[in-house]
Amino acid sequence: MGVSHEDIEHPADDxxxxxxxxxxxxxxxFHRHPDALAAIDIPHPTGDAVSLIxxxxxTLRDQTAVYRRQLEDLVGVARENDALAKRLHRLTLAxxxxxxxxxxxxxxxxxxxxxxxxxxxxxxxxxxxxxxAHGHEAGPALFRDFLKRGRPNxxxxxxxxxxxxxxPQAGETGSAALIPLTAPPLAGVLAIGSRDPERxxxxxxxxxxxxxxxxxxxxxxxxxxxxx
Numbered sequence: 150m151g152v153s154h155e156d157i158e159h160p161a162d163d164x165x166x167x168x169x170x171x172x173x174x175x176x177x178x179f180h181r182h183p184d185a186l187a188a189i190d191i192p193h194p195t196g197d198a199v200s201l202i203x204x205x206x207x208t209l210r211d212q213t214a215v216y217r218r219q220l221e222d223l224v225g226v227a228r229e230n231d232a233l234a235k236r237l238h239r240l241t242l243a244x245x246x247x248x249x250x251x252x253x254x255x256x257x258x259x260x261x262x263x264x265x266x267x268x269x270x271x272x273x274x275x276x277x278x279x280x281x282a283h284g285h286e287a288g289p290a291l292f293r294d295f296l297k298r299g300r301p302n303x304x305x306x307x308x309x310x311x312x313x314x315x316x317p318q319a320g321e322t323g324s325a326a327l328i329p330l331t332a333p334p335l336a337g338v339l340a341i342g343s344r345d346p347e348r349x350x351x352x353x354x355x356x357x358x359x360x361x362x363x364x365x366x367x368x369x370x371x372x373x374x375x376x377x
Contacts, residue, residue: 233357236264236265237357237360237361237364239260239264240256240257240260240261240264240361240364241364243256243259243260244256244257244364244365244368245368247368247372248372249372250274250369250372252372253272253365253368253369253372254272257270257272257339257365258270261341265341266343267341267342267343268318268321268322268342268343268344269315269318269321269322269340269341269342269343270339270340270341270342271314271315271316271339271340271342272330272337272338272339272340273288273313273314273337273338273340274330274332274335274336274337274369275288275289275335275336275337276334276335276336277331277333277334277335277336278334280293280296280297280336287313288313288337288338291309291310291313292310292327292338295327295329295338296329296331296336296338298329299329299331300329300355300359301326301327301328301329301355301358301359301361301362302326302327302351302355303324303325303326303327303349303350303351303353303355303358304324304325304349304350304351305323305324305325305346306322306325306327311325314338314340314342315340315342318342321344322342322343322344323343323344323345323346323347323348324342324343324345324346324347324348324349324350325340325341325342325343325349326340326341326349326353326355326358327339327340328340328341328358328361328362328365329362330362330365330366330369331366332366332369332370332372333370335369337369339361339362339365
């Protein structure tokens with residue numbers, strides 16, 4: 150037994166009538182569901198011309214879409230910042246329990262690798278007075294300007310800095326975050342490396358890294374001497 154073209158279309162007609170009947174008996178539907186109304190394109194019979202109302206509706210719809218995307222971006226940033234704050238809090242609590250430079254480094258390596266998915270974590274320390282001596286020691290010579298600026302930065306490092314910081318892992322490090330440390334009479338650099346060249350790109354915000362620098366510097370200041 151064949152199925153006629155009318156039989157195929159008839160169920161759709163019935164559904165449309167059900168929709169019409171529902172909207173007729175629930176005139177407040179679009180008041181309760183404004184998003185549904187915003188998604189509906191209601192043409193105005195004006196021939197080939199587009200009515201002013203139609204143009205206004207399209208403009209408002211486009212603006213609404215832009216605002217929605219902006220709101221979603223803001224919510225995403227807020228969530229990321231909240232997650233970073235929680236991780237920094239956990240790291241701070243872990244550092245409070247340390248008592249020596251070795252413990253500080255071990256804690257940083259464990260927490261940064263686990264919480265922040267770092268591929269490499271290194272900390273280099275040297276005497277603060279070497280920064281003003283203009284000698285040729287590797288650490289002060291390579292990072293003198295960076296430490297005087299006192300501001301973290303991100304990006305790709307040149308070969309000398311990669312080799313000094315990461316040693317055998319230098320060739321695997323695509324990008325890095327450098328964090329200045331100040332713990333008189335010592336100064337230093339905390340380096341967080343990633344295999345991903347874009348993980349620590351130059352445009353990345355360093356606000357979190359600045360707070361990390363303050364926490365680690367304060368911890369080092371109260372830690373026992375490394376004996377150097």
